[in-house]
Amino acid sequence: MGMLTERQKRELKEIVFAIIMLAVIMISEKAGIMPKEIDRPVTWFLLYLIPYLAAGRDVVRRCFIGIRNGQVFDECFLMTLATVGAFVTQEFGEGAAVMIFYQVGEFFQSYAVGRSRSSIEALLSIAPEYANIIRDDGSIDTVDPDDVEEGDILLIRPGDKIPVDGTVIDGEGLINTSALTGESMPRRVESGEKVISGCINGEAVLRVRADKAYEDSTVMQILELVENAASKKSKTESFITRFAKYYTPVVVIAAAMLAFIPPIFAGNFMDWMLRACTFLVISCPCALVISVPLSFFGGIGAASTRGILVKGSNYLEMMAKLDTLVTDKTGTLTEGSFRVTAIEPAEGENKDLVLELAAYVEAGSTHPIGVSICEAYGREIDLSRVSNSQTMAGKGLCAVVDGETVVVGKAELLVSQGINIPELKACEGTSCLVSRDGRYIGRITVADSVKAEASDVIRELKSLGTERIVMLTGDAEAAAERVAAAVGATDYRAGLLPADKVTEVERLLEEKERIGNRRFLAFVGDGINDAPVLSRADIGIAMGSLGSDAAIEAADIVIMDDNLSRIPMVVRIARKTVRIAGQNIAFALLVKAVCLVLGAIGIANMWAAVFADVGVAVICILNSMRMLKA
């Protein structure tokens, strides 16, 4: 048992001392070795008072502080009342033992909470401890990340955490982003590329210019987010808070009735008084008040190690009951980048030549289609072969390559230049027709490819109980239908303008409400331009958001990389969280209900009561800690 705080160490010593002391006194009492002349109740009272106060003086002290401050009915008061009751009835041993037992339970409880807290902190160990600033004279200052200013040049040594968001200005190497994204493959960075704080540098030495101060950097945003998440309470948590509010007074009234009414008929006031105390100790709602939020906090922590930031317990709870997933197409279900999927040369033409000429015309183009054609060509482009480049916005391009005019673009562009196009069959994606010297030579088809994991992810979501998966896209019907079918979406809407997406989500929400479906709707998108949809959905999920402030701002759940399989992952984490919280509630209430009944009829004694209080709390906390294991 490492990691004890100073206070826990002190308490542990006091408890151990009290237990030994108690054992010695009990044995001497039973063995009857006390000299006759002092073998009186007052002697035993004083002797038992030593272990009682050794372990429980804090409890007694707090009981009085509580009374003075008007906070009467807390645990300390109940324990003091119960144990003093035992002393009054001359059950000294019992009084001391119950107090010690209670403190043992409290100790375990505080230890378990401390452990789970530090496990969560370890999960979030992305915060950098220092930064090395390279000064103008070449000297290196090691400072707190807080002291880094925008524009400072930082030295990142092998194994260092990148302290703030910045741009690499010198050096290249691999960086490990797994603490932020959950992605275990290291990312290659080189001069000119942006790097995110919290990533761990590999073997290379990098120089990075700070683009942001520490407090605006990704690491800080993530930590803030996860910390604040605990304050957005789930329904289960609010239920517990509300429950505790009504529950405590009800139990106190019941205990008062137990103490005063039965003795009127049955007498034996002291016995009933003790039963009432037992009753009160059992009833403490601590197990619930601690373990339920802890389960949710653990769930949020577990998600964040996989690169999933959940902004509140409530969202995690909703994800456990995901009914409809509305998804954006481009960049979410698909790679979001175009790729050449087919090259069809005309009769007698060469496939490679079609691609080569098209690439020469598109050289330097920033349009995604042009970029994809150049990528497919993949060789160095000798710009001296190209002249007279012209761009016809939205239609295509033309240029002179090796002295011949080459046109690449839509059919209408070629037609307008008087080029004859043969009958072509429909294709999936966007086609670029290529002509050379006034003659059609072939067609290149460019399409956005569906992410490799998309169909598996959707199948998995369906098996997890997601009824509807609706794809929204601005694309034309044919392209939309193809992607929807390929990934296995249950439904799709094509030809939508950005504003239509909100209307569509609203319609789905209404539909769900009308049929009385109480489960939830999530929207997943890339976080760019879809802030209104993200906020309209029950749960807004932004993907591929590493370093995108807007997406982190707008979404309820932020997935740092663009791996779709994080969605079923978060559903599983959410389910496990809700299940564990439910188990804790059921277990605690059941044990307490049984003990309350047994306590009222006098079967459960103070020992059982202390178990029902702190014992149950410890078991529930341990159960919550399962959330932290993968």
Next chain:
Amino acid sequence: MKKKFKMQDLDCAHCAAKMEDAISRIEGVDEVSISFLTQKMTLVADDAVFEDILSKAVKEISKIEPDCKVLA
């Protein structure tokens, strides 16, 4: 002004809720949240009287949990 404080020996979840309740009643406090799990208090209050409010809040905290300390 919004400021965060680390807390030490905040031992019960119940007490954190009580502290929140008590501090939110102090005049000039716009918002307060005490997280038992992260052991942190976030206090939002009027700039001019922030120090004053903070010392009142600390007093409330020690009333409820005598051993609990607020670190800067």
